[in-house]
Amino acid sequence: MTEYFKKMFNAIKSILTGMGITIKYGVNPKTEVTQQYPEVKREPPDRFRGKLFVDINICTGCTACARICPVDAITLKTVRDENKKLRPVVFDIDNARCIYCGLCVEACPVEHCLYFEKKYEFSAYTKDELISHFGLGELKPQEGRVEEKKLEPKKEEVK
Amino acid sequence: MVNVDERFMEVSMGPQHPSTHGVLRLLVRTDGEVLTAARPYIGYLHRALEKIAERVTYPQFTPFTDRLDYLASMNCNLAYAMTVEKLLNIEIPRRAQIIRVIMAELNRISSHLIAFGSFSSDMGAFTPFLFGIREREFINDLFEMTCGSRLTYNYIRIGGVSKDLPEGFIDKAKEFLDYFPGKLKEYNELLSYNAIFIKRLANIAVITPEDALDYGVTGPNLRASGIKWDLRREEPYLIYNELDFDIPIGRGEMGTVGDAWDRYMMRIYEMEQSTKIVKQCLDMLAPGDYTAKVPKVLKPPAGEVYVRAENPRGELGFYLISDGSTKPYRLKIRAPSFANLSILPKLAKGVMIADLIAIIGSLDIILPEIDR
Amino acid sequence: MTELINEIITRLANAAPIIRLLVVIAIIIVSSVIVLAVALLYEGLATYAERKVAGDIQARIGPNRVGPYGLLQFVADGVKLLLKEDIIPFYADKWLFIIAPYIVFTASFAAFVPLSYSEHIYIANLNVGVLYILAISSVVSMAILMGAWGSNNKWSLFGGMRAVAQIVSYEIPTVLSLLAAIIIPASLNMRDIIAYQSGGLGIFRWLIFNNPFTFFAFFIYFIASIAEVNRTPFDIPEAESEIVAGYHTEYTGMRFAFFFMAEYGDMFVVSALATTLFLGGWQIPFIGNIVMPIWLKDILEVAVFFGKVFLLIYIMMWIRWTLPRLRVDQLMELCWKYLTPFAFFNLIGASVWVLLLHGKGVYDIITGLFVH
Numbered sequence: 001m002t003e004y005f006k007k008m009f010n011a012i013k014s015i016l017t018g019m020g021i022t023i024k025y026g027v028n029p030k031t032e033v034t035q036q037y038p039e040v041k042r043e044p045p046d047r048f049r050g051k052l053f054v055d056i057n058i059c060t061g062c063t064a065c066a067r068i069c070p071v072d073a074i075t076l077k078t079v080r081d082e083n084k085k086l087r088p089v090v091f092d093i094d095n096a097r098c099i100y101c102g103l104c105v106e107a108c109p110v111e112h113c114l115y116f117e118k119k120y121e122f123s124a125y126t127k128d129e130l131i132s133h134f135g136l137g138e139l140k141p142q143e144g145r146v147e148e149k150k151l152e153p154k155k156e157e158v159k
Numbered sequence: 160m161v162n163v164d165e166r167f168m169e170v171s172m173g174p175q176h177p178s179t180h181g182v183l184r185l186l187v188r189t190d191g192e193v194l195t196a197a198r199p200y201i202g203y204l205h206r207a208l209e210k211i212a213e214r215v216t217y218p219q220f221t222p223f224t225d226r227l228d229y230l231a232s233m234n235c236n237l238a239y240a241m242t243v244e245k246l247l248n249i250e251i252p253r254r255a256q257i258i259r260v261i262m263a264e265l266n267r268i269s270s271h272l273i274a275f276g277s278f279s280s281d282m283g284a285f286t287p288f289l290f291g292i293r294e295r296e297f298i299n300d301l302f303e304m305t306c307g308s309r310l311t312y313n314y315i316r317i318g319g320v321s322k323d324l325p326e327g328f329i330d331k332a333k334e335f336l337d338y339f340p341g342k343l344k345e346y347n348e349l350l351s352y353n354a355i356f357i358k359r360l361a362n363i364a365v366i367t368p369e370d371a372l373d374y375g376v377t378g379p380n381l382r383a384s385g386i387k388w389d390l391r392r393e394e395p396y397l398i399y400n401e402l403d404f405d406i407p408i409g410r411g412e413m414g415t416v417g418d419a420w421d422r423y424m425m426r427i428y429e430m431e432q433s434t435k436i437v438k439q440c441l442d443m444l445a446p447g448d449y450t451a452k453v454p455k456v457l458k459p460p461a462g463e464v465y466v467r468a469e470n471p472r473g474e475l476g477f478y479l480i481s482d483g484s485t486k487p488y489r490l491k492i493r494a495p496s497f498a499n500l501s502i503l504p505k506l507a508k509g510v511m512i513a514d515l516i517a518i519i520g521s522l523d524i525i526l527p528e529i530d531r
Numbered sequence: 532m533t534e535l536i537n538e539i540i541t542r543l544a545n546a547a548p549i550i551r552l553l554v555v556i557a558i559i560i561v562s563s564v565i566v567l568a569v570a571l572l573y574e575g576l577a578t579y580a581e582r583k584v585a586g587d588i589q590a591r592i593g594p595n596r597v598g599p600y601g602l603l604q605f606v607a608d609g610v611k612l613l614l615k616e617d618i619i620p621f622y623a624d625k626w627l628f629i630i631a632p633y634i635v636f637t638a639s640f641a642a643f644v645p646l647s648y649s650e651h652i653y654i655a656n657l658n659v660g661v662l663y664i665l666a667i668s669s670v671v672s673m674a675i676l677m678g679a680w681g682s683n684n685k686w687s688l689f690g691g692m693r694a695v696a697q698i699v700s701y702e703i704p705t706v707l708s709l710l711a712a713i714i715i716p717a718s719l720n721m722r723d724i725i726a727y728q729s730g731g732l733g734i735f736r737w738l739i740f741n742n743p744f745t746f747f748a749f750f751i752y753f754i755a756s757i758a759e760v761n762r763t764p765f766d767i768p769e770a771e772s773e774i775v776a777g778y779h780t781e782y783t784g785m786r787f788a789f790f791f792m793a794e795y796g797d798m799f800v801v802s803a804l805a806t807t808l809f810l811g812g813w814q815i816p817f818i819g820n821i822v823m824p825i826w827l828k829d830i831l832e833v834a835v836f837f838g839k840v841f842l843l844i845y846i847m848m849w850i851r852w853t854l855p856r857l858r859v860d861q862l863m864e865l866c867w868k869y870l871t872p873f874a875f876f877n878l879i880g881a882s883v884w885v886l887l888l889h890g891k892g893v894y895d896i897i898t899g900l901f902v903h
Contacts, residue, residue, distance in 0.1 A: 007354075010354060011354035011355075012354075014352050014353050014354045015354060015355070015853075015854060017349075018349045018350070018353050018853050019850065019853050019854075021349045021853075022349070022588045022849065022852060022853045023588075023849060025587065025589070026584065026587045026588045026849060027587075032586075032587075032591055032592050033296075033590050033591065034591045036592075044303070045303055045304045045307070045325075046325075047304070047306060047307040047322065047325065048303065048307045049307035049308050070215050070219040070220070070222055070223065099222055099311070100308065100311075101311075102306075102307065102313060103218070103219065103222065103313075106321065116307065168685060170685050192859060279855065282855040282856060283764065283854075283856025284852075284853065284855040285585075285589070285852060286588055286852050286853060289589040290590065293590055349853070350855070353854065355854055355857055358857070358858075358861055359855060359856075511860070513858045513859065514858070
């Protein structure tokens with residue numbers, strides 16, 4: 001018989017303790033942690049892995065990034081220009097395939113050539129819009145693109 | 160389940176269900192409200208990770224290990240890195256080891272927070288899930304500051320870690336660790352010792368120690384049955400042998416040893432222990448290298464190795480056969496949730512449907528690991 | 532409102548019978564539409580309030596985008612539900628499936644009739660008001676079973692059977708605890724009960740303070756009524772994480788909204804019954820005998836009534852977001868082993884008190900001591 005009452009008493013006590021905790025949250029508006037998103041956007045930290053960006057002018061066309069990418073998101077085609085240097089003609093990054101792992105950024109030997117921007121809002125309506133074309137020979141205007149330079153390839157050596 | 164018996168009702172808790180922690184299909188045979196059999200069907204999330212491992216090189220496979228158990232990503236990275244390092248015989252610098260331990264333990268806390276949250280929302284108390292997510296945001300901010308990502312970190316690499324800790328990490332981590340034990344106390348008052356919660360879980364789905372060893376159950380589930388087995392103590396890796404922490408085991412406080420409440424409470428205790436570990440590690444940090452010198456093209460010698468680590472969900476093992484080339488010959492992943500799920504049909508005999516949800520939640524399985 | 536109708540009818544005593552009939556029908560339709568509009572507005576705002584209260588408790592903000600402070604959220608929800616595709620499962624029992632939500636809503640809405648919101652504002656002065664409310668609320672359980680069976684879905688059938696068992700069992704503590712309060716004013720008429728509780732500074736003659744047995748009866752009634760309305764911790768019939776929405780799994784669009792709105796309507800009715808019987812209805816506390824115009828007093832009384840009802844509804848929502856769910860057999864155990872014996876002995880004690888003290892409450896005894 002005492003078990004019966006003890007069980008009941010413990011139950012009521014634990015339920016009231018629990019309710020005491022939630023009511024503290026319920027009546028105190030300072031406990032709200034929501035950030036109203038489009039009006040308040042948090043600044044991502046420096047090492048944030050967002051959208052990839054290539055400064056195509058200093059790219060040496062070594063294809064280290066394309067070789068190390070685990071999912072083959074980078075397409076790279078290079079030609080030799082008049083100074084016998086490799087320049088990337090086609091440098092496509094498929095943002096839909098990319099898993100934002102950062103292996104390519106670490107593999108790139110040039111300082112500050114391939115890096116992550118702090119962008120995370122780049123949805124599109126078609127899959128083609130998600131491919132960033134950084135190559136020098138492309139005609140499509142893209143964000144982060146430099147002015148096109150028409151190269152005259154002496155030898156069509158496509159790697 | 161071929162014979163159609165009219166006394167029993169066969170229901171499929173199909174791949175889409177709010178409580179099966181992923182795409183798990185359970186074919187459940189019930190007699191009224193009481194179950195007579197429950198058979199799991201898996202494979203809905205199979206992505207052929209082990210086959211991919213034969214196609215990519217060793218460093219390239221690290222992002223894939225993130226996606227094995229995405230809630231404990233650092234720990235999966237760690238197990239894989241340790242496997243390749245054992246084959247290559249690389250010595251990891253001390254600072255890298257301490258950073259690895261910090262990251263692994265913080266990830267253990269965040270994984271247990273999700274386990275705690277989703278388990279409580281299965282039980283019908285929706286509030287602790289959001290509290291758990293709020294705590295987890297702090298950990299995610301710490302990780303984002305370090306490696307740039309909030310879920311799939313790709314941080315622990317072969318040879319060390321990919322980047323050093325940023326400025327301000329230690330202060331922010333200490334702030335979080337001061338704030339967190341108060342929250343654990345709150346969770347205990349709100350949910351763990353709540354009479355209704357205890358009534359739902361006590362004496363349900365008791366895993367006896369013999370059964371646990373027979374079925375290969377590991378992790379908090381094994382410790383809840385009373386067996387004191389933690390890989391961080393038995394086969395210490397990194398610097399765990401220098402750290403001071405307890406291994407909590409189930410004592411049957413609210414019912415039998417090894418029931419669902421014990422398994423749930425294990426995770427709460429382990430979160431406390433992990434905060435202790437991280438505090439010690441933060442004090443032990445000294446300047447040094449954050450990675451060893453690893454050749455750019457990794458060609459381990461031919462051989463095979465099996466390395467296991469203590470994941471939040473159990474024991475994650477990587478069995479690697481290398482034939483001397485840059486790509487693995489065979490990589491077999493021993494997923495903890497796979498073995499933990501195998502005990503489900505045995506536990507599910509004679510319980511009610513509501514208890515089945517409690518059992519799945521207390522085992523804390525995650526489907527990407529099971530299906531790989 | 533009956534007086535208004537009587538007045539109109541006497542004025543029309545000279546008109547032709549057909550005009551009188553048409554006027555009466557018009558009055559009935561107009562008053563029903565008014566009450567329906569108020570009830571629907573309440574139910575819409577109740578869904579909004581539930582989400583806001585849930586947000587407050589879970590450390591987040593609820594809806595705040597649609598309209599000022601998110602107040603028009605229920606309009607957006609209503610429009611969305613109206614525009615959804617109306618799916619009736621192929622093998623469903625069409626008639627049962629279609630009629631069930633209408634019956635649930637009608638029953639819940641019909642229970643609004645005997646409530647009186649102030650001294651002069653009421654819809655109908657039923658002599659058996661309390662009995663009528665209890666009887667109509669029981670129709671809900673039958674309609675739930677109709678909906679569950681007509682859905683041709685095993686999960687729905689589970690939910691429906693559990694719902695019927697639960698509602699029918701919890702009627703008994705409800706009625707027993709209400710009886711402990713009804714024997715004091717000795718009337719089932721809601722307005723008479725509230726009139727009995729007047730005086731005593733507007734607060735001390737409430738039936739809850741009358742004797743310790745009615746005090747306990749209030750709590751027993753409150754707990755049993757949460758079970759009647761299928762709210763957590765007793766929301767087994769619609770346990771969304773276990774049986775995927777239970778008896779209203781197969782309902783889409785507005786039919787689903789009917790079940791939902793009926794639940795909030797039931798909450799209002801049950802809280803209004805508790806307020807009327809235990810908390811003094813529309814008696815304004817601490818107002819004494821201040822002279823004020825009748826319309827002002829009516830408005831204050833309506834405000835006080837709604838204030839008390841909304842306080843009880845807030846407590847129901849607070850409980851929902853705190854406690855986990857009870858399993859079916861534990862729910863039945865709570866009813867039959869705990870609530871019913873307590874309610875029974877409570878009733879015996881209250882009857883003995885009324886017998887010995889001739890219906891005088893604690894307040895009456897204390898003032899009686901000081902007067903003589």
